Amino acid sequence: MTQDPYAVMLFAAGFGTRMGDLTKDRPKPLIQVAGRALIDHALNLVDDLRPDCVVANLHYLxxxxxxxxxxxxxxxxxxxxxxxxxxxxxxxxxxxxxxNPVFTLNTDAIWSGPNPLTLLRDAWDPTRMDALLMCVPTAQTIGHGGPGDFTAGAEGRISRGPGLVYGGAQIVKTEGLNAFPEKVFSLNLLWDQMQKQDRLYALSYPGRWCDVGRPEGIALAEGLIADV
Incomplete structure (x- = not known):
C-alpha cells in the first residue's frame, strides 16, 4: 500500500430535505445548476485527477x-x-x-477558482497528515451562514472554531474508521480523533465557493458561475 490517493468517493446518498419540493421526485445531486446536474459539476473536478476509480454512495432515489x-x-x-x-x-x-487514502467530495457545492482536488493532491503529505481538508475563509463563501467550522493553526493544522468553512473536499486516511462501533456515524468523529493527534490539516481555498444546500443557493451558484 502507498500513501497516495487514487480513488474518489462522491457523497450522493442524502435526502436533500433542505431543498424542499425540489427533491420530492429527484435526488439533490441531480438538481440543475446552470444547465447541468450538481453531480456533473463535481465530476468535472474529478476528471482532472484521472483517478483509478470513482465511487458514489446511493440511498435516496x-x-x-x-x-x-x-x-x-x-x-x-x-x-x-x-x-x-x-x-x-x-x-x-x-x-x-x-x-489507500481517498479523496472525498460532496456534491452540493460550486467552486470558482483552482480545482480544489488538484490543490489537495499537490499539498498532501502523509508523513504529517491523516486528513487534509479544503476549507474556505468565511468571507469567500456564498450562501453559507455561521462563523465557520475550523480555526487555522500552526503549519496548516486546524482545530474546531470560527474562520474556515469546510468546503466538502478532502484527502483522508481510512484506517481510523474501524475504531467506531457504530454503523451510522459522521466523519466528524474521525476528524476529532485526528485533531487530538495533531494530524488534521487544511488548505485555505484561494477562490470562492457556494453552498447549494437550499433552493436559493441555485441562483447564487449560477451567479458565481456567470461571474468568471
Whole structure:
C-alpha cells in the first residue's frame, strides 16, 4: 500500500430535505445548476485527477443516480435499508475504494477558482497528515451562514472554531474508521480523533465557493458561475 490517493468517493446518498419540493421526485445531486446536474459539476473536478476509480454512495432515489452515472463508469455503494452518514458511508465503500487514502467530495457545492482536488493532491503529505481538508475563509463563501467550522493553526493544522468553512473536499486516511462501533456515524468523529493527534490539516481555498444546500443557493451558484 502507498500513501497516495487514487480513488474518489462522491457523497450522493442524502435526502436533500433542505431543498424542499425540489427533491420530492429527484435526488439533490441531480438538481440543475446552470444547465447541468450538481453531480456533473463535481465530476468535472474529478476528471482532472484521472483517478483509478470513482465511487458514489446511493440511498435516496438511487435508480435515478445510477442511470445518470453509469455512463461515466462510476461505481456504486448502495446504502440499504438505512443511510449511513459520511463516516459509515465511507467505511461501507472501502471494498470498492481500496486501502489507500481517498479523496472525498460532496456534491452540493460550486467552486470558482483552482480545482480544489488538484490543490489537495499537490499539498498532501502523509508523513504529517491523516486528513487534509479544503476549507474556505468565511468571507469567500456564498450562501453559507455561521462563523465557520475550523480555526487555522500552526503549519496548516486546524482545530474546531470560527474562520474556515469546510468546503466538502478532502484527502483522508481510512484506517481510523474501524475504531467506531457504530454503523451510522459522521466523519466528524474521525476528524476529532485526528485533531487530538495533531494530524488534521487544511488548505485555505484561494477562490470562492457556494453552498447549494437550499433552493436559493441555485441562483447564487449560477451567479458565481456567470461571474468568471
Amino acid at each position: 438511487p435508480d435515478q443516480l445510477e442511470a445518470h452515472l453509469t455512463p461515466r463508469d462510476v461505481l456504486f455503494s448502495k446504502e440499504q435499508p438505512e443511510i449511513l452518514e459520511t463516516g459509515g458511508g465511507l467505511r461501507a465503500a472501502l471494498p470498492l475504494l481500496g486501502s
